[in-house]
Each structure stands twice: as C-alpha cells, then as structure tokens.
Amino acid sequence: MNSILLFISGPEIMVVMLIVVMVFGADKIPEIARGLGKGMRQVKDATNDIKREIKESSEKQGIDTDITKDIKKEIGEVKDNLDDLTGPIKRQM
Structure with missing residues (x-):
C-alpha cells in the first residue's frame, strides 16, 4: 500500500478524503479506520504465525535456516567487490 x-x-x-467523508459521513470514519486497523493487525499476526510455524518445523527436521543469511552475505561480498572494481571507472566518466 505504501507504493500506491x-x-x-x-x-x-x-x-479522496472529501469523497470518503461524503460517502460514509464524518461520524463513521473512526469506526472504519478502527476496523481497517484490526484487519491489518490480524493479517500481520497470521503472517508472523505462519513464519514461526515454518521455522519451527524446519528446525525439527534439521533443515538449516541460516542458508539465506549465508547467501545474503555472499551477495553482499560480490556487490562490494563489484563496487571496488567499478569505482574508478565511474569516477573517470
């Protein structure tokens, strides 16, 4: 939603706010906002529960969850190496 x-x-x-006030009325806006907040909180909680369950089940099965950290570290090192290599080229242009 932030990208929108x-x-x-x-x-x-x-x-948009004027149209919302005209359609729903000023007294209904806090109620609508409260409902949207609760809905967003429920989605966030459900997402966190799913992530937690996946992590717990992978730990029970002995799956290494640190693979993504290793991959991100390697990508960062490659990026740094490329920046070191292309740095002088960028400065010359």
Missing part, C-alpha cells in the same frame, strides 16, 4: 501512496500527491489525497 508514493504516486498520490497532496491534492489527490484531499479529494
């Missing part, structure tokens, strides 16, 4: 807001300017947000 990046392409909306201030006046466009005001127009």
Whole structure:
C-alpha cells in the first residue's frame, strides 16, 4: 500500500478524503479506520504465525535456516567487490 501512496500527491489525497467523508459521513470514519486497523493487525499476526510455524518445523527436521543469511552475505561480498572494481571507472566518466 505504501507504493500506491508514493504516486498520490497532496491534492489527490484531499479529494479522496472529501469523497470518503461524503460517502460514509464524518461520524463513521473512526469506526472504519478502527476496523481497517484490526484487519491489518490480524493479517500481520497470521503472517508472523505462519513464519514461526515454518521455522519451527524446519528446525525439527534439521533443515538449516541460516542458508539465506549465508547467501545474503555472499551477495553482499560480490556487490562490494563489484563496487571496488567499478569505482574508478565511474569516477573517470
């Protein structure tokens, strides 16, 4: 949702808010916002539960979950090496 807001300017947000107030009324907006907040919290909790269950089941089966950390470390080292290599080239241009 954050990526959507990046392409909306201030006046466009005001127009959307005006339409929301006209459609739902000013007294219903806090109730709608509360419901959206609860829904987002439930989705976040469910996602965290799924991640926790996957991690626990992989640990029980002896699967190494640190593989992704090793891969990210290797990618970072390659990136640093490329930056060291291309640094002088970029400065010359």
